[in-house]
Amino acid sequence: MALIDTVRGFASEAFGGFDHSAIAVDRVMLLSYGEYPSRRVAYCGIVEHMYDPSMRVLTVLELLQARERVTGRELAEHLEVSDRTVQRYIMRLQDLGVPVESTRGPGGFYRLKPGFRIPPLMFDADEALAVSIGLDALGSIGLGTIAPAAEGAKSKLERVLPLHLRERVNAVRTAMVLERPRRTVDADSSVLSTLAMAIYQHRCTRIAYQRYDGRATVRTIEPYGLMLHNSRWFLGAYCTLRRGQRLFRVDRIDSIEMEKETFEPPLNFDMKEFVYRGLAYAADDYKVEVWLDISLEDALRRFPVAYAEFISEGGGTVMKRGSDDLEDVALSLLFAHCRFEIRRPIELHEAFRRIAERASAIAGVALASSPRTA
Template identity: 35%
Template sequence: MSTSARMLRLLSLLQTHRFWSGGDLAGRLEVSERTLRRDVERLRDLGYDVDAVRGAAGGYQLRAGGAMAPLLLEEDEAVAVAVGLRAAAGGGVPGFEDTTLQALTKVIALMPPRLRRRMAALQTQTEGMAWSGGPVLDPAVLTTLAQACRDDEIVSFAYTAADGSGTTRRVEPHRLVNLGRRWYLAAWDRDRGDWRSFRVDRIAEPPATSGQRFRPREIPGGDAAAYVSRGLRNRPRQHRVVVELAVPAATAESAVGRWAEVTALGADRCRMTMDTDTLDWPVLVLAGLDCDFTVAEPAELSELLGRLGARFVGASR
């Protein structure tokens, strides 16, 4: 490995800001500890603040806030960045399509020629159908809430409920939770004195941070994603769907994930129970399972399947 390549590799390792022992770094770079010390000095000469601790437990760490190269990624890291941005640009997060496309273009421009060609190929030779049906998010709202969660800072915002009524909320934000196509804020509502979850796309105007800090509370169950999921499951839904399936319970669980409850009725039969506001989702699940089934409830699902079945049979003729 050339000296320049080794220096870039060393800088990439230090970029994680973790503490590296001299032996670990020397081993990663396949050099002696004496050579490592010289490389660290070269980085310091270039303006990088690398702290060193001497002795048996000694090692190196890049000082927090130290200047970094404009972009320094391993080859697989660069591909991961391109894939993530490409997916977001295709509508993975509604409202971020243009922003992520601009970011992807900038990332590609900063890459060395060889990686730039690979990433450009990934961008130009990949196609996909944009997601639909998800609510549009405001990037400024999402980032403001994320920073308030990180800094334990009280935030206020206008909120539109599912029935269209508007309220002003003042909360202690805990975590942002992404479930499917929607984002939620789990937070302690200071006016109501209880935990609440808020759809981020229903925050009607940019949230305002107060500059006032709070002492973080323990969310029920200790898991923000589980708390939001429980709230969604417990919310009254328009339809209770109960279907008996001629497949093992594990097969049905892999298809519906956390969106339904599956109970084994034997080695090759199970019952799927789902609360939903639309019958489109259970229809898609049943079609994807490709098995015999019996609808126990609701009658509306049986009627919908009958209409769809007749339509498909007619088309096949």
């Protein structure tokens, strides 16, 4: 109750003595202070009851932050008040030092001054829960290196949540088990953020990269996109060393530096397709090509698309992939329950023979041990 009373007190001062004693506490805005030209203001709190004038002023502020521009009519309809009342709410925000700009005329609108943002964040109960669970799940998406920062953010969130919201968040977090994948490869968060900025700004980037054989290389790349796949981060980029598009593992990047030079990314680059196609031929032991007597649509449903390329051909579908375990390929073909023809490699026939021998031996044991009837 102490936090709620404090919030109500700040709101009463900030919005001219409105009575907040009967306000239901259903929403929380993280308590913060902002220094504005007119005076020091505490932006706070909490609520769902739209009929309190101060809460309507807060709602106007929230709408202005959420949209680039909003008309007086839109605000009036949302708040169920008159246009003149909306003008009073805007004037109240301006008196508090919030830079609300307005244009008059048929196309008139209100907006916050470009570049201005109110310091507090507003969360309802579900949003607070989503943020908390999201912070817990960072380790499951290869971002375990920022676990200390996530713990710090959770602590700050818990300190400002009302008691009933804090109990709800803690109850869900205690009851839920977030299982990490058996194989999770964490990527350096600073490398990821630098790559993301380079992709956004179309900046060439210099990286120190470890090859699959452990050898260190230095490359200049044109980064196109990032993708998390099977708990591992991948980077699609043009490599000036190899003079072609390449797929890189982010966890193998030891250092990174953006350069001033920019590049023009290819049109319609599909990062997901690029990763799938790259992983389909990542294993060099065997190159597999099989014709499937099913449509492309059926093939995409029956096979994991992440490690193969599928092409419609001859009334069916050709599956191309790399593999170092042909028995695994053979089993996936058997489980697809469709007719197929092996094009390569010849060793795939041998893999089927070994599987058949083991299955036959197991079937023979089962037949020998089953009771016989006269």
